[in-house]
Amino acid sequence: MIIAIDGPAASGKGTLSRRLATHFGLRHLDTGLTYRAVAAALLAKGLPLGDEAVSVEIAHNLDLAQMDKSVLSSHEIGEAASRIAVLGGLRQELVELQRRFAEKPPGAVLDGRDIGTVVYPNATVKLFVTASAQARARRRTDEMIAKGQEANYASVLEDLKRRDERDSQRTVAPMKQAEDAVLLDTTEMDIETAFQAAVDIVSRA
Numbered sequence: 001m002i003i004a005i006d007g008p009a010a011s012g013k014g015t016l017s018r019r020l021a022t023h024f025g026l027r028h029l030d031t032g033l034t035y036r037a038v039a040a041a042l043l044a045k046g047l048p049l050g051d052e053a054v055s056v057e058i059a060h061n062l063d064l065a066q067m068d069k070s071v072l073s074s075h076e077i078g079e080a081a082s083r084i085a086v087l088g089g090l091r092q093e094l095v096e097l098q099r100r101f102a103e104k105p106p107g108a109v110l111d112g113r114d115i116g117t118v119v120y121p122n123a124t125v126k127l128f129v130t131a132s133a134q135a136r137a138r139r140r141t142d143e144m145i146a147k148g149q150e151a152n153y154a155s156v157l158e159d160l161k162r163r164d165e166r167d168s169q170r171t172v173a174p175m176k177q178a179e180d181a182v183l184l185d186t187t188e189m190d191i192e193t194a195f196q197a198a199v200d201i202v203s204r205a
């Protein structure tokens with residue numbers, strides 16, 4: 001059983017995916033972390049983000065168990081991840097890694113941008129989780145303040161819009177709702193309501 005969850009940054013798809021995995025007894029992979037881990041390794045080595053051969057090599061040796069979300073969640077790494085995500089060869093390597101993870105029983109919840117369109121076009125169920133840019137920026141700003149970080153709503157909003165634009169306009173595996181994905185717009189929902197809606201969608205499938 002594969003549950004494919006796609007959507008833009010700060011839509012709530014990460015939290016929903018984790019909770020769905022626990023609820024249905026499946027494994028979970030945040031595929032954004034795989035792009036972030038490669039970006040972080042390039043940044044740490046001072047290598048150019050456009051170097052596809054090096055990024056493929058890093059991806060080839062990536063150990064999913066070693067990915068530390070708390071380290072990889074920085075804004076700088078997110079930006080760099082979205083820049084390297086346009087590289088076709090790198091995407092191919094990471095998609096293989098993601099499929100190897102998901103194919104182990106009993107199945108998995110994968111979240112990202114291209115899960116329902118490229119990684120698992122035959123997923124058991126697909127959700128496209130979104131919310132207005134304003135709602136997402138508000139949530140992201142509140143999250144950062146709760147962690148004691150400095151956050152400015154206007155610049156968070158600008159960043160999100162820029163990232164959405166880059167992720168949806170690229171030629172390789174752009175972020176888009178698969179034709180057979182169920183749209184879950186969480187703009188007016190709290191996380192509990194969104195989770196119940198997602199459980200209903202998956203249970204029906």
Ligand code: C5P
Nearest residue numbers: 031032033035081082085112113114167
């Ligand atoms: O979801 P997250 O913000 O961690 O993803 C970081 C970046 O990685 C995204 O902006 C996107 O460019 C890229 N990504 C992708 N395909 C995925 C997951 C993430 O291109 N399946």
